[in-house]
Amino acid sequence: MFAYIIRRLFILVPTLLGVSLIVFLMLRLTPGDPAELLLGERATEKSLQEVREHLGLNEPLHVQYGMFMKRLMKGDLGETIFTRQKVWIEIKQRFPATMELAVCALFLSCVFGVVLGIISATKQYSIFDYLSMLGALAGVSMPIFWLGLVLMLFFSVNLGWLPISGRLSVATTLEVITNFYVIDAILTKNWLALKDALWHLIMPSVTLSTIPTAIIARMTRSSMLEVLRQDYIKTAKAKGLSKFKVVYKHALRNALIPVVTTIGLQFGVLLCGAILTETIFAWPGVGKWMYDAVMQRDYMVIQGGTLIIATIFIVINLFVDLLYAVINPKISIR
């Protein structure tokens, strides 16, 4: 096991290097002067010169990459063009909002996905099975930005039940500690703010959770069907165990092994689905920040954000692989 972890960590290094190389090359290979791209068209010749100096744009490409990596090692992702803030600081400020949304969406999709999958599998070819699988297929076929707008139209505009956008109502005050509003509200025992924060979370997280829910439901169903066909389940039934016990105690444990992997992989998907969801619901997270940067052509933000998100994505996938190895007794790792 230890050797496996070491080996996986070892592969991590070239992958991360590759990611940094791609991010580095994108700006350099884009037609036009990188300094001008970074500063915009109205930049003065003097500031352009400064940027060229700082990024070493007059040096050959491999020297530039060396300088890029050196800055990266020091945690220097550069400054944003419009707010003149450190990119790293901006990401740190926005990351909790995205995490809050992603965790909430993942929770919803785990609960609904697994439950739908189990019921569909135990009642295979029933009306429920057909409907939920058709629903799952529609879920992966739906543009989530559209679903978000439809939910908004229905629950905020027509019914007025849910707030239309943002993380908190204007009237609500909350002392910000961790920037996870739900946690902050609990820490400061501000129950009004807690309710408000959760209320704001509902629509974006439901929107974001549709695709993972559908994928998890389909995975759970097929995995469960496979397990239910095995001999030990027959034995359990023959022993006279109740159906509930057979399904939830004997079958579910083994059926969930591939599902856990799927769930883990969805987390990465959620982080990037956040770009669309956050844009629609004006959720002040990393996704919306990236979108704004793309619109304003703030390449420093795009560069930094891409690096960070890709790194998180890779690390999560690594954890999922390791987790899979831990929970699956069938895999013996040399």
Added chain:
Amino acid sequence: MDEKTKNKDPMDRHPMLEQLSQLWRNKTAIAGLIIIAVFILAALFAPYISPHDPLETSLYDQLKPPIWHEGGTTQYLLGTDDLGRDILSRLIYGARISLIVSVISVSLAFVFGTLIGCISGYKKGRLDNITMRIMDIILSFPYILLAIVIVAYLGPSLRNAMVAIGITYIPRFARIVRGSVLEECEKDYVTAAKAIGAKEFRIIFLAILPNCLGPLIVQTTLSFASAILDAAALSFLGLGAQPPTPEWGAMIAQSRSLILRASWVMTLPGLAILFAVLGFNLLGDGLRDALDPRLRD
């Protein structure tokens, strides 16, 4: 020899026929095919069936509701948008754009992915290691983010969106093809082909590749579905089709400010996307059941 082939056992049909009949019996696949056929027909005959010009604005017919709403008219069956353009016509022309976009971007990924996968799987060794590492790196980006970033650098346009989607889809194809090629390489017919001195090109593309088509076809179909979705998402974000192009995602983006006054301008293009994508997903699922016996229930 001739005797044997004449005595055809009904159980011994050509595997492709077997798969086709599997597909025919598969209701989901047929449903998918029908939906796709409708969209293809709409795209092909757009100029003949659409009642209006999709770009023609009409000052006096702004935000006319669809026919089932109060005040709807038969002149504009699905209503009009804020510039008085006929939504039905825009949806029909939108089918054209979405299908072209998905065909081009998936073809791009198909050609490059298959080439990379074939060579990598056949040559093995160092080359295989390096190319698959590169594919892993591309896969390690959340792909919609990668597409967004590529378009951000290249500049927003439908062409660049297609390029971006194509690039991000290459690894899927490369991996699948490589896996099948590795498997096929172990088989006797490849050894035989090598023994009679066939050229590598011939072995790879005429002997091995046709045997890897099953999973490739499934992947292609499912990629059409996600390419339509991703192109719509990019256009929605303003990175793909630019106004006044009647692209579904762009139509939804333009309708955001109208959500209070005219919801149909937003809901209808979304339904078009949903059905088109659903069609390809249904067909893809059906094809997988038919072409991959291991997954058959």
